[in-house]
Amino acid sequence: MEPKINLWIEKDGEVVLSRWRVRLLEAVGETGSISRAAGEMGISYRRAWEKIHEMEERLGIRLLDTRTGGVGGGGARLTPAACDLIARFHRFDEGMDEEIRRRFEEAFGNS
Amino acid sequence: MEPKINLWIEKDGEVVLSRWRVRLLEAVGETGSISRAAGEMGISYRRAWEKIHEMEERLGIRLLDTRTGGVGGGGARLTPAACDLIARFHRFDEGMDEEIRRRFEEAFGNS
Numbered sequence: 001m002e003p004k005i006n007l008w009i010e011k012d013g014e015v016v017l018s019r020w021r022v023r024l025l026e027a028v029g030e031t032g033s034i035s036r037a038a039g040e041m042g043i044s045y046r047r048a049w050e051k052i053h054e055m056e057e058r059l060g061i062r063l064l065d066t067r068t069g070g071v072g073g074g075g076a077r078l079t080p081a082a083c084d085l086i087a088r089f090h091r092f093d094e095g096m097d098e099e100i101r102r103r104f105e106e107a108f109g110n111s
Numbered sequence: 112m113e114p115k116i117n118l119w120i121e122k123d124g125e126v127v128l129s130r131w132r133v134r135l136l137e138a139v140g141e142t143g144s145i146s147r148a149a150g151e152m153g154i155s156y157r158r159a160w161e162k163i164h165e166m167e168e169r170l171g172i173r174l175l176d177t178r179t180g181g182v183g184g185g186g187a188r189l190t191p192a193a194c195d196l197i198a199r200f201h202r203f204d205e206g207m208d209e210e211i212r213r214r215f216e217e218a219f220g221n222s
């Protein structure tokens with residue numbers, strides 16, 4: 001048996017940040033592109049764009065700076081506000097996998 | 112904003128216990144009946160029965176003692192093994208809501 005956890009943050013009952021959403025934002029930051037980030041996450045460009053747009057709407061914060069066209073097509077990078085949120089989410093989540101493994105061992109280790 | 116958490120336990124990649132599943136088992140224990148437990152959980156009898164049966168299959172443990180017919184219809188009660196699993200899950204989960212609220216305040220309190 002294996003313990004599992006999911007952590008997320010809601011605003012007005014709607015998800016604004018989660019492990020998955022943070023990975024998506026980080027993938028945009030790393031690849032410089034929504035479409036490459038979507039590829040890394042195994043989702044469509046449309047779905048990636050919608051999720052990011054949804055977060056921006058719900059948070060009332062711009063998360064990406066995007067530019068279109070030009071040599072090599074458009075690109076995207078994280079805004080400082082997005083970087084701040086990602087860092088805060090990691091602080092919130094830090095060590096939680098270890099915490100639940102420790103708790104699981106305590107509770108189920110001798111079962 | 113509000114932090115949220117879900118905790119569950121998998122076996123061979125399949126969910127065997129979760130907060131929701133533990134509540135379902137507890138509802139059977141409290142009401143003495145799968146159909147009343149289903150009513151409390153807002154699900155159909157069929158779905159409740161399937162979820163419990165699924166847990167029993169995946170865990171390889173009998174979770175309910177059931178009897179059918181008789182005055183007042185059939186009934187169900189938790190086996191000692193089910194009570195033990197419920198207690199262990201609560202130990203695993205104990206204080207986690209407070210833990211994530213504390214972490215959320217630390218990480219996002221000044222955002």
